[in-house]
Every structure is written in C-alpha cells, then in structure tokens.
Amino acid sequence: MNPIFKILSNLGNQVTSRIWRLGSAARLFFLTLIYSGESFKRIHLTIREIYFTGVMSLIIIIVSAFFVGMVLGLQGYYTLQKYGSSESIGVLVALALLRELGPVVTALLFAGRAGTAITAEIGLMKATEQLSAMEMMAVSPIARIIGPRFWAGVISMPILASIFSMVGVMGGYLVAVPIIGVDHGAFWSQMNVNVDFRFDVVNGLIKSFVFGVACTIIALYEGFDAPPTAEGVSRATTRTVVTSSLTVLGLDFILTSFMIAH
Amino acid sequence: MDKTTLDIWVGLFVAIGIAALMGLAMKVGNLTSNTLGETYSVYANYENIGGLKPRAPVKSSGVVVGRIDNIKFDTKAYQAVVTLKIDKRYPFPKDTFANIYTSGLLGEQYISLEAGGDDHFLKEGDRISKTQDAVVLEKLISQFLYNKATEEPKK
Numbered sequence: 001m002n003p004i005f006k007i008l009s010n011l012g013n014q015v016t017s018r019i020w021r022l023g024s025a026a027r028l029f030f031l032t033l034i035y036s037g038e039s040f041k042r043i044h045l046t047i048r049e050i051y052f053t054g055v056m057s058l059i060i061i062i063v064s065a066f067f068v069g070m071v072l073g074l075q076g077y078y079t080l081q082k083y084g085s086s087e088s089i090g091v092l093v094a095l096a097l098l099r100e101l102g103p104v105v106t107a108l109l110f111a112g113r114a115g116t117a118i119t120a121e122i123g124l125m126k127a128t129e130q131l132s133a134m135e136m137m138a139v140s141p142i143a144r145i146i147g148p149r150f151w152a153g154v155i156s157m158p159i160l161a162s163i164f165s166m167v168g169v170m171g172g173y174l175v176a177v178p179i180i181g182v183d184h185g186a187f188w189s190q191m192n193v194n195v196d197f198r199f200d201v202v203n204g205l206i207k208s209f210v211f212g213v214a215c216t217i218i219a220l221y222e223g224f225d226a227p228p229t230a231e232g233v234s235r236a237t238t239r240t241v242v243t244s245s246l247t248v249l250g251l252d253f254i255l256t257s258f259m260i261a262h
Numbered sequence: 263m264d265k266t267t268l269d270i271w272v273g274l275f276v277a278i279g280i281a282a283l284m285g286l287a288m289k290v291g292n293l294t295s296n297t298l299g300e301t302y303s304v305y306a307n308y309e310n311i312g313g314l315k316p317r318a319p320v321k322s323s324g325v326v327v328g329r330i331d332n333i334k335f336d337t338k339a340y341q342a343v344v345t346l347k348i349d350k351r352y353p354f355p356k357d358t359f360a361n362i363y364t365s366g367l368l369g370e371q372y373i374s375l376e377a378g379g380d381d382h383f384l385k386e387g388d389r390i391s392k393t394q395d396a397v398v399l400e401k402l403i404s405q406f407l408y409n410k411a412t413e414e415p416k417k
Contacts, residue, residue, distance in 0.1 A: 044265060047272050055275045094290045159279030166282035169290055188289065197291040201283075 025221040031142050032150045032217070038140070039147025046148040046155075053114040053149070053216075054156030058163070060113055061106060065097075065164040068105060069171025072096055076172075077180050086182055090191035093172030094165075098195065098204045102165035104252050107211035110157060111244035115219035118149055119240040122223030123233035146224070150216050157212025158205050165204065203259045207252065214251060215244045301347040302386040303331060306360045306373070311342045312396025314362055314371045320346050322375040327352045330373065346373060346390075355380035361394040371396060 039046065076092040122145065125131055131141045169191075176182040195201070219240045226236035311333060320328035328348035336343045348354070357378030364371050384390070 048268055050272045050275065051268050055271045058275065058278075098286065098290070156275075159276060159282075162279055162282040162286060166285045166290075169286075191290055195291045197287055201286050201291045205283075 021221075021225070024225070025217065028142075028146070028221050028224060029217050032146050032220075035140060035143040036147050036151065038143040039151065042144075042148070045144070046151050049148045049152030050156055052117070053110075053152045054159060057110060057113045057156070057160060060109055061160050061164050062167050064105065064109060065102075065167035066171040068101055068164075069093060069097065069168030069173075070175045072101075072168070073172035073175030073180070077176060077182070086180075087186040087190055089172070089176045089182055090169075090187040091194040093176070094169055094191045094195050095200060097165045097168040097172075098200045100252070100256075102168065103161045103204050103207040103211055104248060106157065106161040106164045106208060107215055107248040108245055110153075110160065110212075111215050111219070111241055111248070114153065114156070115215050115240045115244050116237045118153070118216070118219040119223040119226070119237045120233060122146075122149075122220065123226035123228075123236050126224070126226060127228035127230075127233060129228075146220050149220060153216030153219070154209065154212045157215070158208045161204065161208035161211075199259075206259075207255050210251060210255060211248050214247050218244045218247060300350040301328065302350055302384075304346050304348065304384050304386075304388045304390055306344050306346060306390040306393050307336070307339065307341045308344060308362065308393055308395050309341060310395040310398060311344065312362060312364075312371055312398065314344065314373070314396065318370060319372045320348060320375060321372055322352070322354075322377070327375065344373070348375075348384075353383040356382045356384055356388070357392060358384065358390060359392045359394065360390045362396040364397070 072093045073089060076089045076096075077086055080086045080089055080092065122131075125145065131145065134141045134144060173187060177184050177187055222236040222240045222243070223233075226232045314330065314333065316330050316332050318330045319326045320330060328346055331345040331347045333345075334343045335341075346360070354375055355378045357380040359376040359378065361374050361376065362371055363374045378392070
C-alpha cells in the first residue's frame with residue numbers, strides 16, 4: 001500500500017475514534033444525569049464515595065496548598081519589594097490562589113489522586129465482569145456504580161478547592177508576616193479591600209465545579225471504556241491523567257476568558 | 263469501615279470545606295466590609311470622572327461612608343451622572359462638596375465628601391451641586407506649559 005495513503009488513513013482513523021470516544025463519553029454523562037435520581041435514593045453510596053475521593057485527597061491537597069502558598073509568598077515578595085509595595089503580597093497570594101491556582105491545581109491533583117483510582121476500580125470491575133453481573137440482576141451499573149462516584153467527585157472538588165485556597169493563603173501569611181516581616185494588618189486589610197467575593201471567590205467556585213464534572217466524567221468514562229485486560233486498565237488509567245489535565249487547562253482558559261469579559 | 267465512622271469523616275470533610283469557604287468570604291474577601299447598612303442615594307454631575315468606577319468607595323475624612331452605585335451619561339447636559347449610595351448613619355449637609363480624588367499616585371479613584379455648613383441635610387434623590395472633576399494629567403501639564411509661556415521673560 002502507498003505509504004502516504006497509509007498515513008492518511010491512520011490519521012482519519014485516529015480522528016474518527018477520538019470523536020467516537022467524545023460522543024460516547026457525552027452519552028455516559030447524560031445517562032448519569034438521568035439515572036442520578038435513582039443513585040440519590042441510596043445516598044450512603046455517594047457518601048462512601050465522597051470518603052474515598054474527597055476525604056482521602058485531603059492530605060495531598062493541604063500539603064501542596066501550604067507549599068504553593070509559601071512559594072507564592074516568597075516569589076511575590078521578591079518581585080513586589082522592588083517596587084516598594086511588599087504590603088500587596090496578601091492580595092497577590094489571595095488572588096492567584098482564588099482565581100487560578102486553587103481550582104486548577106486541585107483539579108490536577110484530584111485527577112492524579114482520585115481520578116486514577118476511579119478508573120482503575122471501574123476498569124477492574126469490568127474486567128472481572130462485575131458490571132455484567134449487575135446488569136444480569138437488573139441493577140443498572142450506571143445508577144449503582146457510576147452515579148455515586150460522579151456526584152461524589154462533583155461535590156468534593158469545590159470543597160477541596162476552597163480548602164486549597166484557604167490553606168494556601170495561610171501558607172503565604174506564614175512566609176510573609178512572621179518570616180519576612182510584612183506588617184500583619186496591611187497583609188489582611190489590603191487583601192480584604194482588593195478581593196471581591198462575587199468576582200473572585202464565587203468565580204473560583206464555579207471553575208472548580210466545572211473541573212469536578214469534567215475530571216470525574218473522564219475518569220468514569222475511561223474506566224467504563226477500558227478493555228477488560230490488565231494492560232487495558234493500566235492504559236486507561238494513564239489516559240485519565242493525561243486527558244483530565246489537558247481538559248482542565250483548556251477549560252480554565254475558556255472559563256477565565258468568560259469571567260474576565262463579564 | 264462501618265457506616266457511622268464513614269459518615270463522621272465525610273461530615274467533617276464538608277464542615278472543613280464550609281469553614282474554608284467562610285474564611286475566604288469573610289477574612290480574604292470583602293463580604294463583610296462591603297455591606298453598608300441602610301443607604302440613601304444622592305446624585306452628582308461631573309464634567310469628567312476620569313477613571314472612576316462603580317463600587318468605588320465614597321470617603322469623608324478618609325473614612326468609607328458609602329459606595330458608588332452606578333455611573334451614567336446624561337445626553338442633555340453632556341455630563342456624567344454618578345449615583346452615590348451613602349450609609350444612613352452619616353447625614354451630610356446640602357452644600358457638601360463631592361470631589362474626585364486619587365488614592366496614591368497611581369491608585370484607584372474615589373469620591374471624597376467635604377461637609378459644608380448648611381442646616382439642611384441631603385435626602386434620598388437629592389443632587390450634590392458642588393462637585394470637582396477628576397484631575398486629568400494632560401490638562402494639568404498643558405496648563406503648566408501655558409502658564410510658563412505667558413510668564414514675563416526675565417531681564
């Protein structure tokens with residue numbers, strides 16, 4: 001066969017399979033929404049999943065938020081003191097965390113910590129034919145398995161992002177006030193004046209909610225779609241991280257451009 | 263793990279989340295400092311408002327007494343009409359000056375109220391007649407150059 005023809009057909013195959021995957025992921029998303037009434041009837045399943053996705057991610061979120069905040073404090077101070085406005089460091093740390101780093105870094109960590117776990121779990125369930133067994137018993141796997149995990153992810157993400165931002169601000173405070181010696185009052189009051197509740201805090205929450213939906217549905221879909229082999233599950237887990245990270249960064253740009261334009 | 267311990271952990275998780283959000287709203291954000299009590303609205307006309315924006319503070323002696331509600335353009339007088347929302351606790355006399363100042367060299371602009379000596383106080387819907395526009399740097403420079411040029415040459 002002509003090598004150019006081969007390359008072209010390969011490319012076309014790649015594109016159609018991507019579009020096919022996007023379509024079936026969207027179908028899974030809508031099915032999850034439709035079945036979510038049934039999933040909410042057994043709320044303890046969702047609570048159990050919040051424990052595994054949200055509570056278990058707390059440690060990594062808190063530790064990374066603390067370091068991110070401290071680094072922001074150091075870097076911000078280094079640049080701001082050149083312009084003689086080192087008191088604005090509180091504003092810088094708070095706005096950077098609330099608007100961008102809080103939602104985005106939380107989503108990236110969430111994809112790595114909880115997303116992979118969801119994909120591997122569901123992929124393995126599929127490989128061991130637990131999902132087919134459920135269908136045999138007339139229990140919808142979407143209502144019983146996918147729904148609770150989806151809602152757990154969507155609920156956990158904004159909570160984790162708020163915790164991330166708050167801990168990050170505390171990390172920034174620790175570097176700026178006791179270590180560098182920025183005035184305590186100026187740090188908080190400048191922050192208070194320049195951070196708006198509606199435009200900064202609420203927009204950050206909206207972002208993290210959208211990221212929660214995206215990350216969780218990607219992880220669920222990859223697990224649901226994984227070939228039922230050991231290799232298939234491991235590949236699906238890798239794809240979860242790559243796809244979620246790229247989606248989060250892309251969505252972040254789109255959401256930010258909407259929010260800045262208001 | 264049994265159901266009650268699970269519930270406790272999840273409840274704790276949600277509680278920490280809500281606490282963090284409250285912290286962000288109160289301590290980091292301006293949800294508390296921003297809320298004025300009951301307010302009354304007064305209007306002020308300006309030839310030029312410079313970079314004044316809605317929600318900018320209205321100060322008197324440096325204390326925030328209100329906020330700018332909105333800024334419109336009056337096509338009859340070709341002037342900017344600024345609506346000021348002032349806290350009911352702070353009544354101002356009718357002949358109050360409303361000047362646009364800049365905080366710091368490059369900071370945000372705000373309206374400063376300087377009380378006059380009138381016995382009557384401003385009411386809802388009143389118009390402040392004594393206003394002073396924002397300082398435009400270009401105008402200032404051209405005025406300075408004009409004054410320099412008209413100065414008597416030194417002998």
